[in-house]
Amino acid sequence: MAIQISPSILSADFAHLAAEAEAVSQSADWLHVDVMDNHFVPNLTLGLPVVEALRASASLPLDCHLMIEDPDRWAPSFAEAGAGSVTIHAEAARSPVRTLRTIRSSGARAGLALNPVTPVDGYAELLGELDMVLMMTVEPGFGGQPFLDMVLPKIRRARALINDSDADIWLQVDGGVSAETIERAAEAGADVFVAGSAVYGADDPGHAVDALRTQAEK
Ligand code: DX5
Numbered sequence: 001m002a003i004q005i006s007p008s009i010l011s012a013d014f015a016h017l018a019a020e021a022e023a024v025s026q027s028a029d030w031l032h033v034d035v036m037d038n039h040f041v042p043n044l045t046l047g048l049p050v051v052e053a054l055r056a057s058a059s060l061p062l063d064c065h066l067m068i069e070d071p072d073r074w075a076p077s078f079a080e081a082g083a084g085s086v087t088i089h090a091e092a093a094r095s096p097v098r099t100l101r102t103i104r105s106s107g108a109r110a111g112l113a114l115n116p117v118t119p120v121d122g123y124a125e126l127l128g129e130l131d132m133v134l135m136m137t138v139e140p141g142f143g144g145q146p147f148l149d150m151v152l153p154k155i156r157r158a159r160a161l162i163n164d165s166d167a168d169i170w171l172q173v174d175g176g177v178s179a180e181t182i183e184r185a186a187e188a189g190a191d192v193f194v195a196g197s198a199v200y201g202a203d204d205p206g207h208a209v210d211a212l213r214t215q216a217e218k
């Protein structure tokens with residue numbers, strides 16, 4: 001299981017996004033882009049124009065995490081804008097099968113995110129439509145929150161469901177991932193790690209990505 005690291009630009013300097021993306025371009029696998037609409041979550045961040053600009057300037061593929069109401073309406077546009085991966089929230093999608101298929105038909109990987117207390121078993125039927133499951137290990141909306149250990153059993157459960165399905169589905173964790181918590185998430189079966197404050201709060205973001213990868217591979 002290859003480990004991948006996806007630094008979240010939510011904790012980056014928004015006035016210098018291109019430089020912040022460049023700082024991790026040699027060490028990271030993806031650039032995680034948190035889209036928030038102040039409805040699904042109580043915070044407002046960025047949208048399609050910024051994704052389009054990053055797509056034109058950043059070398060890493062974009063891992064777009066849509067924390068928005070009505071992802072069925074918006075997700076296809078992020079895929080068409082050239083995102084490498086588009087993840088919608090299970091709690092917000094009204095037509096997840098159609099939306100996930102539309103994302104894939106635009107050439108992007110399709111992801112489904114679950115909030116900390118959203119059970120995973122009800123979504124087992126969707127695995128065939130997915131390239132990635134995102135397990136939130138904080139309540140979505142803000143960077144810098146502590147990792148919720150109560151999600152670890154659900155990560156293990158998702159890993160078992162994925163392995164049973166024989167499909168090539170990545171298992172991402174997002175929220176509170178740090179040098180201290182990443183080993184627990186990896187041990188539970190995650191293979192893609194989002195980290196915001198642990199990367200962009202560090203003096204050397206590129207080095208912080210390397211250090212996280214080393215910890216996860218232990
Ligand atoms: C939170 C976002 C995360 C956030 C993680 O709702 O989805 O991607 O940037 O930040 P840290 O790593 O600081 O918890």
Ligand code: ZN
Pocket residue numbers: 008032033034065174194
């Ligand atoms: Zn995120």
